[in-house]
Structures are given as structure tokens and as C-alpha cells.
Amino acid sequence: MPLTDDEKAELVAYLDGELDEVSTQAVEARIASDPETRAELDALKQTWGLLDFLPQASPSPNFTNRTIERLTIETEAPPAAPPPADTAWITLVGWAAAILLAVGLGYGAMAYYWKGVGKDSGDPSKNGQPIHPEPIADADLPLVRHLRIAERWRAYENAGDIAFAKQLNHPDLFADEPQ
Amino acid sequence: MATGESSTQLALRDPDIRLMLRVRDDDAEAFAELVELYHHRLVTVMHHLVGNNEEAEDLAQEVFLRVYRGRKKYHPKAKFSTWLYTIANNLALNVMRSRQRKPTIPLNVRDSGPLGPRPAEQLVLDRADQPQQRMQKQELAAIVKQALDTLNERQRIAVVLNKFEDMNYAEIAEVMGLTTKAVKSLLSRARDNLRIALQGYIQMDQAEPTESAEE
Numbered sequence: 001m002p003l004t005d006d007e008k009a010e011l012v013a014y015l016d017g018e019l020d021e022v023s024t025q026a027v028e029a030r031i032a033s034d035p036e037t038r039a040e041l042d043a044l045k046q047t048w049g050l051l052d053f054l055p056q057a058s059p060s061p062n063f064t065n066r067t068i069e070r071l072t073i074e075t076e077a078p079p080a081a082p083p084p085a086d087t088a089w090i091t092l093v094g095w096a097a098a099i100l101l102a103v104g105l106g107y108g109a110m111a112y113y114w115k116g117v118g119k120d121s122g123d124p125s126k127n128g129q130p131i132h133p134e135p136i137a138d139a140d141l142p143l144v145r146h147l148r149i150a151e152r153w154r155a156y157e158n159a160g161d162i163a164f165a166k167q168l169n170h171p172d173l174f175a176d177e178p179q
Numbered sequence: 180m181a182t183g184e185s186s187t188q189l190a191l192r193d194p195d196i197r198l199m200l201r202v203r204d205d206d207a208e209a210f211a212e213l214v215e216l217y218h219h220r221l222v223t224v225m226h227h228l229v230g231n232n233e234e235a236e237d238l239a240q241e242v243f244l245r246v247y248r249g250r251k252k253y254h255p256k257a258k259f260s261t262w263l264y265t266i267a268n269n270l271a272l273n274v275m276r277s278r279q280r281k282p283t284i285p286l287n288v289r290d291s292g293p294l295g296p297r298p299a300e301q302l303v304l305d306r307a308d309q310p311q312q313r314m315q316k317q318e319l320a321a322i323v324k325q326a327l328d329t330l331n332e333r334q335r336i337a338v339v340l341n342k343f344e345d346m347n348y349a350e351i352a353e354v355m356g357l358t359t360k361a362v363k364s365l366l367s368r369a370r371d372n373l374r375i376a377l378q379g380y381i382q383m384d385q386a387e388p389t390e391s392a393e394e
Contacts, residue, residue, distance in 0.1 A: 005368075009364055009367035012363075012367040013363055016366070018347065018348050044374055047377050048370065050377055051323060051327070051338075051342050053323050054227060054323050055320050056226075057226030057235055059218055063218045063222070063236060064218060067243050068214070071210070071247055074244065
């Protein structure tokens, strides 16, 4: 007849040395008389013994030092307390106001600066007036066409003759320099 | 400075309580002594519970940090180890339960994982065991580990404390916040489950696991 849960618990407690004298004697009597109980006892013993095959832990040799270091870090670092929830919105509004003020001041300063520059330069475009270039007279058209020659007239003057002037046209000598 | 007469008596009987009382008074050296004294046992227990050496060390370290953080509230009512394993039990239960919610795939025993021997251990094994015997032990270790994993968290903790910490039912009950009767029932069911899981391997338990190979 199979053992009940209570009988099994008694058997396990017997193996663990947890029974009082009376209960111990009762279990021992049953073991002596019942082969099934004996077999169960033997199986439980062997099962318990198999746990010795479990892999053994091997703590690092510096475990204690690492623990102390971690504790030192923990105790030295002040706890970073988050701002209380009811004052968080005040901080947010403060930052927003500061940013708006900075933008406003910046805009005002720039507007004031450009206004002053426009007045000082006399440049019509900077006074807010549109630019209307004067029309070029027909007599001046050749001058406009040969403006580049006029700009470099001093160099051409020193050249002496046209052949030398052509040599001066070499890009290495008078090429337009990058602005 | 124990509080009350019973605490004083406990402190006189248990040197670890005296050590912990020094920790309570901010004695850093005493804390280091306590860690040195208990870390191997605690890592071993955690290793059997979580099955991973690295995680076991992290958890053991966390237990010691909790001991230190809670030092001012320490009042000796039982053996120091009971208090220590109560903290360990709470932490391990949380970890095992959260792991159950996020199951992971266990590595094979021969993979480079928690069940595989380290190089130094391997060297010892190589010298001590015949290859066949070594393989048999490794396979058996994996099978026993799997059998232990079939237990629920409470059963596993009770088994590990009983088997590897030699705790009696009353101490286990105190650590786990149960009655002695509940522990008796818990351990009975746990051992019955293990017996069923290891039914086919019971005859393999002929040699002591730490014995060297036959001459």
C-alpha cells in the first residue's frame, strides 16, 4: 500500500533527524516491517545524496574587496534626489521664461545695431530705400567694355610692346586671383 | 550593544552577532570580516538557487550591501546567519520569480557556462578522473541541476538551506517566514519531486562525487 503524504513527510523528517523519540520509534518500526517503506527510505536517501553532484560555486578571490569597494562608492556618492513633483513645473516655467527673455533681448539688440549701421553708411539699400542704378550713357559704353584693361593699365604701360603684353596675358602672371 | 537580556545572551553565544553589532556601530573592519566569513557559503547557496556563478556573486554582494544598509535596524533575535539568510531568501525569491516571468534557455553542461568547469577545476578533474567517469559526473551534475530546477522557488530554497547550510526545520521556517510544520511539508514534497525526477539515476549514486578516480 503506497505511503500517504503524511507518512512520506514523517519519513523525510526521520531522515532529517527532526522527529521526537516517540515518532522516531514509530517510523523505525514501520521501516522494519514494511519493505515498501524501506525502499522509499532508500530512494529518498539516494536522491539526497545525488545533490552532492551539483556543480560547486567558486567565489572570486577578491570578492570581499569588490564588495567593500562597491560599498565605499555607494556611501561616498550623495544620493541624487529628484526635485519634488510639485516644484518641477516652476523650474520648467522658469527655464521657458529665461529662453524667451534671451531671444527677445537678442532680437532687440540686433535690430538696434542694424538700424545704426544703415544710418552711418549712407547706403540707400541700408536706409531701407530701393536701389535704382543710373542708366549708362552711350559715350561711356567703350569704357565699360574695356574696364578690365583700364583697371590693369599700369601693368600694360610698363609692358612696352604688344608682344610682351601678350606674354603678360599668361594665366600664371595675371590670372584673376580668387577673391 | 545588544538590546535586552536575551540579545546579550545571544551575542555571547554567537560571535557573528558580536561582529554584526560592531558593524551596526559603523565598524568597517567588522563588516569586511563578516563578508570574508560568509561570502563562500552565501555564494554557494545563491549558485544552487540561480545556477550561475556570476549572478550568484552579484546577488551575494547585494545581500551584504543590504546587511550594511540595514545595520542600524539590526537587533539580534536569532543566530546572525538566520538574519543573513532571511535577506538572501527575499532577494533570491524576487530574482527567481522575475526570471520565471522572463524564462531563459539554459545552456548545456558542456557549454562554457555556469555548469562547465573552470580551467583550474578542469585541470584537477583531468588529473583525478578517467574521461568516462568525468563525463558521467558532468552529465549527472546537469541532470541533478535540472531536477532541482523542477522544484518551485520555495521548495528549492528549503532544499538548499537544508542540504547545504545544514539548517533545521525551525531555522528554515524563520528564514522563510513559515511555520515548522509548513517547512516539513514543503521539504517532503520537494524530496518526493526530486526522487521522481531522478528515479532513473538513483543507481548511479554508487561513488562519492569528490572521490578521485580508481587506481
